[in-house]
Amino acid sequence: MTNRERTYNLLHFKPVDRMPAVHFGYWPELLTEWADQGKIPRELAAGNHDGSEKERILDKIIGWDLNYYRVVGAASTLFPAFEAKVIEELPDGTKRVQNGFGVIERVKPGITSIPSEDDYLLKDREAFEKEYKPRMQFKPERVNLEFFRHFNEKRDPDLPYGLFLGSVLGDIRNICTVKGMSYLIYDEDEDLFADIVDTYAEMQYQCAKAILETGAKFDFAHFWEDICFKNGPLISPDKFEELCAKHYKKRTDLCHQYGIDIVSLDCDGVIEKLVPTWVENGVNTMFPIEVGVWGDQFEPARRRFGDKVLGIGGMDKTALRKDKAAVDAEIERLTRLASLGGFIPCPDHRLMPGSKFELVQYYAEEIKKIRI
Numbered sequence: 001m002t003n004r005e006r007t008y009n010l011l012h013f014k015p016v017d018r019m020p021a022v023h024f025g026y027w028p029e030l031l032t033e034w035a036d037q038g039k040i041p042r043e044l045a046a047g048n049h050d051g052s053e054k055e056r057i058l059d060k061i062i063g064w065d066l067n068y069y070r071v072v073g074a075a076s077t078l079f080p081a082f083e084a085k086v087i088e089e090l091p092d093g094t095k096r097v098q099n100g101f102g103v104i105e106r107v108k109p110g111i112t113s114i115p116s117e118d119d120y121l122l123k124d125r126e127a128f129e130k131e132y133k134p135r136m137q138f139k140p141e142r143v144n145l146e147f148f149r150h151f152n153e154k155r156d157p158d159l160p161y162g163l164f165l166g167s168v169l170g171d172i173r174n175i176c177t178v179k180g181m182s183y184l185i186y187d188e189d190e191d192l193f194a195d196i197v198d199t200y201a202e203m204q205y206q207c208a209k210a211i212l213e214t215g216a217k218f219d220f221a222h223f224w225e226d227i228c229f230k231n232g233p234l235i236s237p238d239k240f241e242e243l244c245a246k247h248y249k250k251r252t253d254l255c256h257q258y259g260i261d262i263v264s265l266d267c268d269g270v271i272e273k274l275v276p277t278w279v280e281n282g283v284n285t286m287f288p289i290e291v292g293v294w295g296d297q298f299e300p301a302r303r304r305f306g307d308k309v310l311g312i313g314g315m316d317k318t319a320l321r322k323d324k325a326a327v328d329a330e331i332e333r334l335t336r337l338a339s340l341g342g343f344i345p346c347p348d349h350r351l352m353p354g355s356k357f358e359l360v361q362y363y364a365e366e367i368k369k370i371r372i
Helices: 003-010 028-036 053-062 125-136 145-149 170-188 190-212 237-257 275-280 298-308 317-321 324-338 357-367
Strands: 085-089 095-098 103-107 116-120 162-166 220-224 263-266 310-315 343-347
Touching: 003 343, 053 357, 103 170, 116 170, 125 190, 162 190, 162 237, 170 190, 190 237, 220 237, 237 275, 275 298, 298 310, 310 324, 317 324, 317 357, 324 343, 324 357
Parallel strands: 162 220, 220 263, 310 343
Antiparallel strands: 085 095, 095 103, 103 116
């Protein structure tokens, strides 16, 4: 079987010859570590990203079958983006930088995690109408029509490919910041925030529609959200339903019209309270199902929603920084989840610095031995 066939069959409760070894990429710092340790050629550590040729070479070295996050789409964020520029440099080397969303971040030297947010521009109706709304409009140049017209003939037949649908609220959270989003929804201008969400969503719908109209074929479609944290959603579930449900349904209905019946969604944190909105509006696959202090989230969702919820992920990747016993324990747990059907094990996000090369190889080989 091809990996495309394995993925399709597993997500449709059909038989497969074996479980594919699926991953979700790497932190760049990990690849540098492995190169420094002599585990991989140094040229594979730079410019290695989702779907790249370097990633495919590294997949073969390690034993992976595929990175699930092989998606393509339009320029579906702010267009054009704000100019990225340094606003101020502080005595300790920290820089206050305006990013492409118009958010001012504090970027500290030597720190590779998410920068802290210092300020933001989208605070009122004037800023939206003048600076943001024009950047949220659909324009034909957002879509590389020539690429998508020839997409079917150029794709690798062994691999599944997804259509990137953008986000309904994740990008808006990045643009407004969590603080700004919360003020707009609850204290300042709820109507303005609804206009922002609606304007942005319509643009992303038009992007997806333009791509599908070229005749390009996809095995799945995919949303990115990241609108939860370790205690739950960053917005009340009722407000999320009110603002976002219709936009998920509009895009998933479009996908169904073009024969796409797997629609996955990436959201960090504890997602339990938002899953109903997603499932009821056409999102049926959770990826990568982050495992934190709260433990597994897939089995409770399956008990609640039955076969309406599929999963890719759910593997606690911190085991790959420990030892073989920790990896074996994860594989045993994942084997039980896989037995439920409609589930493909995958590390829950990109492999982090400190992951041991030999353990990653071991996991990739052992996961292929799962039979359901």
